[in-house]
Amino acid sequence: MATQHSRSAARLMMAPAVVLLLGWMLVPLTMTLYFSFKNYLPLRGGDLGWAGFDNYVRFVSSSAFWPAVQTTLVIVGGVLLITVVLGILLAMLLDQPMWGQGVVRILVIAPFFVMPTVSALVWKNMFMDPVNGLFAHLWRFFGAEPVSWLSDASLSSIIMIVSWQWLPFATLILLTAIQSLDSEQLEAAEMDGAPALARFTNIILPHLGRAITIVILIQTIFLLSIFAEIFVTTGGAFGTRTLTYLIFQRVLESQNVGLGSAGGVYAIILANIVAIFLMRIVGKNLDA
Amino acid sequence: MGRIQLKQVTKSFGDVQVIPPLDLTIEDGEFTVFVGPSGCGKSTLLRLIAGLEDISSGSIDIDGADATNVPPAKRGLAMVFQSYALYPHMTVRKNIAFPLRMAKLDQAEIDKRVNGAASVLNLTDYLDRRPGQLSGGQRQRVAIGRAIVREPAAFLFDEPLSNLDAALRVGMRLEISELHKRLATTMIYVTHDQVEAMTMADKIVVLHAGVIEQVGSPLELYQRPRNTFVAGFIGSPKMNLITGSEATKHDATTIGIRPEHIDISETDGTWKGTIGVSEHLGSDTFFHVLCDASSEPLTVRASGERDLKYGTEVYLTPRLENLHRFDQQGLRIE
Numbered sequence: 001m002a003t004q005h006s007r008s009a010a011r012l013m014m015a016p017a018v019v020l021l022l023g024w025m026l027v028p029l030t031m032t033l034y035f036s037f038k039n040y041l042p043l044r045g046g047d048l049g050w051a052g053f054d055n056y057v058r059f060v061s062s063s064a065f066w067p068a069v070q071t072t073l074v075i076v077g078g079v080l081l082i083t084v085v086l087g088i089l090l091a092m093l094l095d096q097p098m099w100g101q102g103v104v105r106i107l108v109i110a111p112f113f114v115m116p117t118v119s120a121l122v123w124k125n126m127f128m129d130p131v132n133g134l135f136a137h138l139w140r141f142f143g144a145e146p147v148s149w150l151s152d153a154s155l156s157s158i159i160m161i162v163s164w165q166w167l168p169f170a171t172l173i174l175l176t177a178i179q180s181l182d183s184e185q186l187e188a189a190e191m192d193g194a195p196a197l198a199r200f201t202n203i204i205l206p207h208l209g210r211a212i213t214i215v216i217l218i219q220t221i222f223l224l225s226i227f228a229e230i231f232v233t234t235g236g237a238f239g240t241r242t243l244t245y246l247i248f249q250r251v252l253e254s255q256n257v258g259l260g261s262a263g264g265v266y267a268i269i270l271a272n273i274v275a276i277f278l279m280r281i282v283g284k285n286l287d288a
Numbered sequence: 289m290g291r292i293q294l295k296q297v298t299k300s301f302g303d304v305q306v307i308p309p310l311d312l313t314i315e316d317g318e319f320t321v322f323v324g325p326s327g328c329g330k331s332t333l334l335r336l337i338a339g340l341e342d343i344s345s346g347s348i349d350i351d352g353a354d355a356t357n358v359p360p361a362k363r364g365l366a367m368v369f370q371s372y373a374l375y376p377h378m379t380v381r382k383n384i385a386f387p388l389r390m391a392k393l394d395q396a397e398i399d400k401r402v403n404g405a406a407s408v409l410n411l412t413d414y415l416d417r418r419p420g421q422l423s424g425g426q427r428q429r430v431a432i433g434r435a436i437v438r439e440p441a442a443f444l445f446d447e448p449l450s451n452l453d454a455a456l457r458v459g460m461r462l463e464i465s466e467l468h469k470r471l472a473t474t475m476i477y478v479t480h481d482q483v484e485a486m487t488m489a490d491k492i493v494v495l496h497a498g499v500i501e502q503v504g505s506p507l508e509l510y511q512r513p514r515n516t517f518v519a520g521f522i523g524s525p526k527m528n529l530i531t532g533s534e535a536t537k538h539d540a541t542t543i544g545i546r547p548e549h550i551d552i553s554e555t556d557g558t559w560k561g562t563i564g565v566s567e568h569l570g571s572d573t574f575f576h577v578l579c580d581a582s583s584e585p586l587t588v589r590a591s592g593e594r595d596l597k598y599g600t601e602v603y604l605t606p607r608l609e610n611l612h613r614f615d616q617q618g619l620r621i622e
């Protein structure tokens with residue numbers, strides 16, 4: 001067992017990793033906090049001294065702030081809804097014994113390995129292009145007017161792209177959960193007179209509860225910070241400016257580091273509020 | 289009512305036929321036990337009756353009506369699974385009420401039946417707990433409760449006691465037997481434990497490789513096994529089966545003699561042997577005796593406590609009126 005000596009040795013050996021990770025996290029965080037109280041305009045005079053809470057007030061009172069929060073929540077909520085619902089259906093489908101199961105499962109996971117930038121570009125140019133895209137061809141084949149996806153249905157398009165990327169993750173987690181369901185429970189329910197739908201709502205869905213909360217938790221953390229998909233498709237136009245994107249615009253397009261940093265601090269607070277909510281829900285679910 | 293009749297039922301998985309054509313009738317109110325070694329097809333047979341597996345050919349009648357293509361829920365049978373298959377996220381009350389809720393009974397009737405079953409099974413204090421908070425025996429009773437409330441035509445038990453420890457198993461065995469006496473409903477019970485079969489059954493069906501070896505009451509099987517398989521399977525400790533010259537003396541290929549039908553003496557007898565391992569149970573003593581008459585050691589029962597040391601020379605005398613004789617095919621010679 002661990003002696004006093006081996007414990008201190010363990011601490012010593014862990015120290016470099018802890019210091020590195022802590023530094024990695026603390027330095028940017030401190031710099032963000034520092035800049036958020038500064039009037040710092042790199043191309044227009046540089047450091048112009050302390051600004052107090054001016055940046056915070058300006059960021060929130062800007063007309064772009066609340067729409068950005070709303071867009072962020074719509075995207076996160078939409079993607080979560082689509083990935084969880086389709087994920088459950090796909091997981092149940094993939095759980096059925098079928099020919100070529102191994103290959104099919106790998107193919108289903110594949111989108112997860114495509115870089116966000118690449119997948120967004122593929123969607124933008126191959127599928128959603130109003131002239132040459134596959135959707136445009138499909139629409140024209142049926143005699144309909146092609147939709148210019150990224151300008152007319154910009155928010156849904158982005159939700160679609162991001163859902164496509166995250167669906168494999170949800171499917172994978174839910175599939176492993178479904179596979180752990182005792183088949184005798186389903187047979188017992190069948191004997192008890194439960195039709196397929198009742199078996200789903202009474203047996204399968206409660207069994208998946210824990211896996212679903214895990215999917216929601218992990219995805220929310222990553223979805224709050226999606227950026228590449230917006231950057232390469234709409235560039236934040238047509239109502240697709242999320243909080244992350246707004247901060248990017250403040251810092252790089254308006255060259256106002258102080259204002260962007262204040263936005264960054266708001267993003268941290270928002271993420272933490274969501275995290276606390278989720279932790280409570282997950283905590284409740286994991287206790288049972 | 290619950291008369292179940294299997295006519296020429298077969299079951300194949302791919303090319304492998306696990307159950308060759310089989311006929312069997314289970315009378316209303318009978319406690320029937322399917323017993324056999326692992327992999328003999330007894331659980332498959334039960335699942336065919338339940339409808340959880342489709343039969344490959346033949347037909348199943350329940351109460352005179354053809355149920356071959358009736359889905360499991362409509363057959364009016366209730367099943368208790370080996371793993372109990374309780375719904376982990378529901379309380380005991382909801383578990384027991386589940387089949388009634390699926391049958392869309394009104395709440396008052398559901399409550400009445402659940403409370404009735406709970407009091408029969410001593411579960412009243414546990415109704416608001418979840419299965420995870422119960423002991424093995426309690427879970428078993430919940431599973432039985434879930435079956436009782438449906439008031440089925442027949443109960444199907446799939447090795448329900450194999451996950452319990454030995455002491456609890458004896459208790460549950462009694463409880464299930466008592467339940468059967470009280471409800472007088474047909475019960476089909478699958479087990480690999482011949483003690484369970486002997487103690488509980490009205491009728492035992494001995495299965496071996498999907499084939500019915502013998503059907504009969506426990507004592508019939510014990511006293512008149514139809515072949516060497518049944519002779520060796522029923523009874524604990526096992527019947528001594530002797531081949532070779534000793535068997536030829538009795539005009540048989542194999543002779544069988546149960547441990548309690550051999551008298552042991554230190555002075556004289558038919559067969560001479562030496563004491564091997566002895567098992568002292570208090571009420572009985574079982575000796576394993578190495579004997580010229582048989583290549584295998586013979587098991588001999590002595591009533592009460594007999595102290596014979598390892599290596600002692602003894603004489604064994606089989607009681608000829610209790611000798612079982614089997615021919616070349618292993619079938620009984622009357």
